[in-house]
Amino acid sequence: MKHASDQSAELLAALLRQDGVGAERLSREHGLEAEKAALLVLLADARVARELPALSPERVRAASERTLAQLGREPRPIIRLDRWRLALRRSPALRWVAASLLLHLMALPVLGWLAWRSPASRLVFWSVELPAAAQVEQQPLSERRFAAGLDWKSWFASNAATLEASALQEREQLLALGAPDALGPAGADSSWMERLLDARSRRIATGEDPAWLLDGSLSIGVRPLERAMWIEALLDRWVLQGKLDEALWSELDRSGLGLEQEPLVRAAWERAKRLGVLDRRQLARFERLGPVDPRELRSSDPLDSPWCALLRQELERSGLDEPALMLWARGR
């Protein structure tokens, strides 16, 4: 059985939670009607006492205004971040996602390092077409041969190493062959062929060119033999001295018209192709001729037997009396 004070406390609790039915039942069951009435008066008085002490409305308003003014000076709470933090605190799924994201972000530098260190497992995240290289490829070689300030390596950026290697290989062979001993120094009254061969011999022997070789004083004829020999001389210059001249491409273009009929010119083009100095247009023209007769194929030796045979044939066909050239042709 409950103590009277417990019953009174229950009644008070019921009245405070505004449980009228419960308060009525308690007061009836325990004979607490008077107690209930007194408590109701007390609680009603308490709600009036809530408004005490009486305050000056002006003073309250002034205090509010001071507070609002101070709030205006306060930095705005960082609500947005806090809302994320709250969301993280509330949702385990969001916490899992955030942790996973963080883990991946932390792993990125490690993955990058591993990919960098191990070429076999290198990951290709993107590919970029190098515009400079692409432009060089698409641009006709004739337009970029003598771009100001560029050396030959930059013109042939895609196969410079091949060019250099093939030139070096020929150079070794030319130097090993040596120049024919029978040639004397060419004078000003010598034929162009003598002078050309003299230049070729001199270049092979000493690595130097006579001054007149490219100064325009040498007048090259239009005969295929002359054209072919001129191309060979320019190719020698490239092979032995690493110098590419505009004259080479001009001569290739000029001689290209008689490619089909002139085996010696074709042999010169074959050598130019092997050395990699044909531009795209010239290469296309050369390849349109179809497969070359294997007997006409030049080896990497620039003075090989097939070429010497061609030279002899051409000399005989043209009836040229060029002792120096015959010496070269017979010398092979």
Added chain:
Amino acid sequence: MIQDWNDLNDPLLALQRGDPTAFEAFVSSEQATFQRFFIRLGADLEEAEDLTQDLFMKLYRSAGNYQARERFAAFGFRVARNAWIDRQRKRAARPQGQAVAQDADEEPLALAVDPQPGAPGQLDQRERAERLHWALARLPEHHRLVFELGALQELSYEEVARVLKIPEGTVKSRMFHAVAKLRQALKSLGSEA
């Protein structure tokens, strides 16, 4: 409190949504409520104004971390009560000479300041309320706080327990003893039959 500040009216949730107007309305409406609360706890008028301003600033600054886990009134009074405890601690830490004297027998502010005459029909209740207020000021603080929050501010026992960080049974017991003491005091004044 004068208004219901829950749900859509919750000033701190509104601040979190980026709307400061609800908080400003809360400041304007409840300034007097909290000033009276602090006065009934024992503060003088100026101190009550300071405490109320501090309370609003604390609430504003806590907006970022706020979660509406309880009625806003309960949350507000919990913060207010903590502010009062902090003030008491600071006061206790002051040198003796600077301590603010709080005489339990001092006339309550409600009786000293601006007693307003009520309408003829309300006169008795007004008088009774003033006497109740006077008696309340003389209760021990732990009883006074329970009565203040439970009977005046109409928080539930559960809410009072959370604000005061005591068990709900203790709230019930303290409330019963507070009411008994009040009735005893009022009887001695001739207010209760």
